[in-house]
Amino acid sequence: MPELPEVEVIRTGLMPLVSGHRVDRVQSFRSDLRYPLPDLATFTGCRITGVRRRAKYLLFEIDNGQTLIWHLGMTGQFHVLSQEAASHPHEHVRFDLDGGQALVYRDSRRFGYAGVAKTRHLKTHPWFVGLGPEPLGIHFDADYLILCCKNRRTPIKSLLMDGRVLVGVGNIYAAESLFRAGIHPGRAAGKIGGLRLSHLVSCIQQVLAEAIAAGGSSISDFVHADGKPGYFSHAFQVYGREHLPCLVCGRPVKRIVQSGRSTFYCGGCQH
DNA sequence: AAATGAACCTGTTTGC
DNA sequence: TGCAAACAGGTTCATT
Numbered sequence: 001m002p003e004l005p006e007v008e009v010i011r012t013g014l015m016p017l018v019s020g021h022r023v024d025r026v027q028s029f030r031s032d033l034r035y036p037l038p039d040l041a042t043f044t045g046c047r048i049t050g051v052r053r054r055a056k057y058l059l060f061e062i063d064n065g066q067t068l069i070w071h072l073g074m075t076g077q078f079h080v081l082s083q084e085a086a087s088h089p090h091e092h093v094r095f096d097l098d099g100g101q102a103l104v105y106r107d108s109r110r111f112g113y114a115g116v117a118k119t120r121h122l123k124t125h126p127w128f129v130g131l132g133p134e135p136l137g138i139h140f141d142a143d144y145l146i147l148c149c150k151n152r153r154t155p156i157k158s159l160l161m162d163g164r165v166l167v168g169v170g171n172i173y174a175a176e177s178l179f180r181a182g183i184h185p186g187r188a189a190g191k192i193g194g195l196r197l198s199h200l201v202s203c204i205q206q207v208l209a210e211a212i213a214a215g216g217s218s219i220s221d222f223v224h225a226d227g228k229p230g231y232f233s234h235a236f237q238v239y240g241r242e243h244l245p246c247l248v249c250g251r252p253v254k255r256i257v258q259s260g261r262s263t264f265y266c267g268g269c270q271h
Numbered sequence: 272a273a274a275t276g277a278a279c280c281t282g283t284t285t286g287c
Numbered sequence: 288t289g290c291a292a293a294c295a296g297g298t299t300c301a302t303t
Contacts, residue, residue: 002296034279034298056297074296075281090281109280111297154274163298170296217296259275262294 002072004135004168005211007056009230010078015051017080018060018103022047025096033092034073034113040093042116043068048097055131055167059122067119069127073111079104132166135204140166142198149189149197156192157185157263160204169204172217172239175264177204179238184270185263186256210235238264 002010026040043062052059058078060068070076083102087094092110095103105112117125133139148165149156159165160174169177178185180203183196192200211217216230233240237247241264242255251268 006296071297073279073298107280108282109295111279113298152273158274161297172296260277 002056002076002216003170003173004053004056005173005208005232006216006230007053007058007072007168008212009216010072011051011053011058014058014078014080014103017101018048018097019050020047021097021099021101023095024098027094027096029087029092029094033107033110035115037093037114038068038116040068040095040114043095054122054128055134055163056170057127061119065119066116067122069115069117069122069125070105071113071127073107073109073113075109076105076107076112079106130164132162132164135166135168135208140201140205142194142201145197145201146194149192152189154189155186155258156183156189156200158259159189161261166204168208171261171263172236173204173207173211175239176237177207179265179270180207182270184267185258185265187271238266240264 023043023046026044028037028040031037043064047063048060049063050061052061056071058070058072060070062068070078072078080101080103083096083100085102085104088104088106090106090108091104092107093105093114097103115125115127122128133144145166149159152159154162157174157178160169160177161171175185177200181196181200183192183200211230211232214230214232214235217232217236238253241253243252245251246253246266246268249266249268251266253264254267256263256265
């Protein structure tokens with residue numbers, strides 16, 4: 001479900017609700033999601049000291065020196081509810097916290113997954129080795145993207161969604177960023193000039209920052225920890241708008257399939 | 272090496 | 288109206 005802005009919004013929503021709280025009880029209602037779940041019961045009695053993010057992973061810092069790493073897949077959701085709240089059909093894990101609240105994980109498709117690592121050694125965890133830079137961090141800049149694109153024949157959209165190049169950008173924000181930059185999603189990465197790539201870096205950063213500020217994009221099931229939706233989907237220029245007029249030039253938005261994923265773009269504005 | 276497709280799983284929307 | 292097919296925010300693995 002979530003791309004970087006959604007995960008970031010979830011993180012900031014969860015932070016004040018769970019930070020500093022002790023885990024009184026852990027219940028897992030199945031032994032696996034996408035992969036086998038780690039032994040979460042070991043966190044009983046520990047405190048959550050913070051919630052961070054790397055790429056699309058949520059990182060719960062625990063006071064036993066470990067970090068609980070959680071990926072939401074397509075449909076994963078975290079909620080903080082009263083411990084009295086009735087369980088949900090797709091609720092898989094529940095952490096009862098001191099103070100009467102519970103941190104609950106739901107995931108209808110179960111593409112999500114979780115793991116545990118020593119906080120000191122997080123960077124060497126297999127899920128993080130080889131990941132590209134954060135798009136809103138200082139290591140993602142024009143020089144870097146130009147280097148990544150050099151001699152690459154892959155379509156620029158596929159390159160943006162490759163986590164080894166850049167993390168956090170998924171199907172929605174790749175499409176929206178390329179529209180804003182005026183670049184056709186199918187264009188070979190190596191055939192885009194440096195100035196245009198430099199502009200693309202700015203567009204990616206702008207789109208992501210605006211999406212975070214808007215509270216993320218609620219398509220079908222993205223909601224914050226408090227259950228409220230995000231509003232960035234109202235700002236989509238091309239995503240999900242096949243056949244509708246381009247908001248800039250009026251020509252109908254097109255949809256093509258790249259690597260099995262829908263890509264939306266405007267043939268008039270993107271070259 | 273690099274690009275595409277399949278797989279994972281369920282829910283919702285679309286089309287006949 | 289009913290049913291089946293298509294499609295969905297992600298990632299990994301196998302196959303051209």
